[in-house]
Amino acid sequence: MKSAFIHLASRHTSLVIKNDGRMPEVMYWGKRLPDETDLAPLGMTLSRPIPGGRIDSDTALSLCPELATGLFTSPGLEGSRNGSCWAPSFMVVDAEITPQSVTFTCRDKIAELSLVIDITLDEESDVCQSRLRLHNDGQTEYQLQRLSQTLPVKAQARELMYFHGRWTHEFQTKRMNLEQGAFTQENRRGRTSHERFPAIVAGQTGFSETHGELYGFHLGWSGSHRIHAEVMSDGRRFVQAGELLMPGEMTIMPGESYETPVLYSCYSPDGLNGMSQRFHRYVRQNIVHFDHQAKPRPVHLNTWEGIYFDHDPDYILQMAETAADLGVERFIIDDGWFRGRNHDRAGLGDWFLDQSKYPQGLQAIVECVKQQGMEFGLWFEPEMVNPDSDLYRSHPDWVLKTEGYEQVTVRNQYVLNLQKPEVFDYLYGCMNSLLSEYDIRYIKWDMNRELVQGTHDQHAANHGHVKAFYRLIDQLRKAHPQLEIETCSGGGGRIDYQVLSRTHRFWASDCNDPIERQSIQKGASYFFPLEVTGAHIGAGHCHTTGRTHSDGFRGMTALFGHMGVELDPVKATEQEKATMKKYISLHKSLRTLLHTGEHFRCDTDHQDTQAWGVISCDKKQAVVMFTQIALAEYALAAPLIIPGLDDGLNYRVTLLENSSGDLYMKQLPLWMEEPTIVNGALLAQAGLMMPAIQPESAILIKLEAV
Missing domain, CATH: 2.60.40.1180 (Golgi alpha-mannosidase II)
Known part of the structure; x- marks a missing residue:
């Protein structure tokens, strides 16, 4: 039997895909093969025998596994046309090939569907980016339940490392053996989540930081997700990842398409460090772009744990001056600056400066910050509204909710429906006005709750909310190209490559306890380089755990990231100030190494x-x-x-x-x-x-x- 094999090669990795007209199948993913390798013999050497007592033909574990072929596993595509066309079978009709990428166009004429599969193997980093796009070629709507990407791993990949956590305890890792059956992780919270970071590692039993063959996977999506790892009864193993859609959420109308989030994956023959360094290289070259010589990542002071909602402009000026003396380079006013915001139960949505707190406006503070050689930043939580706010009292219909039901509050707040044009325009107008009036170079963009029973146009709206969030952040950055943005979601609740492609930094956790930070920052480092990971020196008595730690331990833990300070520098003792100044100076002396070297x-x-x-x-x-x-x-x-x-x-x-x-x-x-x-x-x-x-x-x- 003649088969065509497509060979994608990067610096250290080869990906060989079988293309015989049926759904494409990965035949090899591992160490780079020599350029002159003749792939034709793979049709013989890797041909699978057909066991007795089973289907009489070979069943491929393709890039989108199909129930129609008799592969009784988790299919790549689930959906129907009101119950029909529920088990499609695609054939490749076109393949566009370059040395680093291939785009397959597949069609099922009976189901009237087209499936486009894009795969790119990045030459420098060895990271594979893949995505699927399903197009409705028919005249009736298609109800999509799931479209997931599937990649095989070697038979020796019998151990999984996955991520779990909660608020103030993000990026925790856990291991398990996968000998039979499947492991499935689902996140239904509408944001990336503290609990289930969308990533998994599959490798040799006992793989470590420095040893073992393994595969790493990360889904770049800021909403709900599903990650599935399975060993089939015949021993073949695969990892599958995609957006988790709510019931009825995704209907593809005639002539329209649905595109999956990008799945980022890589093969590493030298343990978790090899995997991380590949992902870090990819992030630096393709997702975020920092000129460390022109502008090193500035040391922050964020006011949140220093003053909370107690805003006094004269005192904040003292904080700014003291921060500059310590070596701080960016000063951010956190929550509490806008109208009615004296506690966390009111004010969200009313994005206007509180004149009772700031009767002279922000200009004096902004100028003071700039005169001290620092940039000025401001906190927002645009997607949220408190029931106790002028906005909610005027527009209760702007909440993302299901009519007829009582929407639950989380942290005393609701989610705004950004998919309503009037809501989107209101939020953009408020933020754009402040960014235009003041020299604000930085936004800490927060999102402190999950999506619960959110409906737009009588359909589940988690997907639409994420897309609207992306549009809002894109529009603001286009209008203000100098603006840098931090993604924060109660700490580490919205951290992934897709949101990072629009932002410059993430807040790893609301917990500044260095003991917790040791595990949080370690977990984050598997996929993110240090320069995008916010790491602050908090108060000696930690506000989230109640534990007390030495100045030295707090300072050293905060060195390994995008460093900052999260306390009131005015009230700090002289010894604390000296210690902070020392570690900020030390960080600056190491900053180029930390933010450009291999972690x-x-x-x-x-x-x-x-x-x-x-x-x-x-x-x-x-x-x-x-x-x-x-x-x-x-x-x-x-x-x-x-x-x-x-x-x-x-x-x-x-x-x-x-x-x-x-x-x-x-x-x-x-x-x-x-x-x-x-x-x-x-x-x-x-x-x-x-x-x-x-x-x-x-x-x-x-x-x-x-």
Whole structure:
């Protein structure tokens, strides 16, 4: 049997797709094959036998698995025309091929549907981007239930790592073996969610930060999603991802189409670090674009945990001046500046400056901030409205709700229906007016609740809300190209590649507790580079957990991200100010390395320890943080294996910071007493002995090639 094979190749990866006229099927996804490889023998070497007691023909696990072929698994497409055409079978009618991409056009003439499959393998990062588009060729409407992308993984991918969490506890990871059956994760909250970040990793049993073959997947969508991993009864394995549509939400009218979110995926032969570095490279080159030399990522001060709703312009001026003395470069006024907003039960929707709090307007504060060499930023939560607001009293029909039912409040607020033109125009007008009146260079864009029973034009409206949100943010950025935007949703509730393509930073969590931040920031780092991850020094007594931590531990944890401060600098003690100034200065000295280098995580051998770092692209400098989360398991620590160094270089190893008490050990490892020169191979294989430090503390290490 003759078959055509399409070979997409990047720097380190090959993706081989079978194209024999039926639905395309991935035959190989792994290490790059030599350019001269003859793929024709794959038709023989990878031809599947047909087991007894089953369908009499081979069933392909295609890019959109079809029930019509007798593949009794999770199909890629589910829908019907009022009950008919529910199991379509597509044939490829066209394939447009380049060295890095292929676009298949498939049709089912009986069901009167066209399916377009786009796949691109990014040459530099090895990340695969794929999406599907379903077009209704018929004369009647088609009710779509689900359209998901499907990619196979190797038979040895028997372990999954997935993400879970909640408010103030985002990006937690969990592992499970997948030997039989399936794992399905569904998010129905209408936003990306704190609880179920849309990503999964499938790999060899026991894959680690530095070892093992694995595949990483992330769905770039800011709404509800479904991720499914399955091992079929014949042993084939796959991962499937797509938007989760509510009942009746997506009807494709004649001549119209539905397009899936982009699924980002990659193969890594060298563990989670290899996966992360591929995703980070892709994000830097294709999703966000920062010129770190022209403008380093500015250090923030956000007023929220400093003053909450207690806004006094004279006091805020003091905060701005004190922040500048500490080295802050961007000053953001958070919630509480607009009309009627004295607590979280009123005011949302009335996006007009509260004249009782700011009788002279914002101009004096904006000018003061600029004179101090800082940018000015402002908080908004445009999609929300409080029942106690002038907007709601005037337009209760602007709420995203289902008529006849009582809409539940979440955090004392409703969601506005952005799909109504008058609502969209009102919000754009309010925000555009303020952005035009004042020199506001930054918006912290919040969304503090989920979508519940939201209906527009008598249909579920989660999909439409996300699209309207994208349009609003796009229109504002077009009108104000200098504007930078932070995506925040009660912290980490709306973080994904699609929203990041429109913004410049995300707020990883409302929790500034460094213990929690150690796991939150680690989890986020699997898919996001440090320069887009907001990481702040909070108050010594954490507002969300009630725990107290040392200034040093808070400062070091905030170093590894887009750094900021989240407290009242005026009320800080002189010692706290000195500490903040010290760590802000340290961050600035490391900022280029942190925000342009390759991030890595270390495999540590003792419980309740973790370590991560960044190495420059030329391998000549690195910085590593080792953390003791809880009381040490043993009296002595283990050597820390530092990956990613150049075996041919010698490095000067220097202790930069130690937040642990000096009395915890009688004698520290000798390298901590004076700088030591060590070969990169020794550090990567024998390691660097760590001290047994106090719980909830860290040390910071610098490595420089000599």
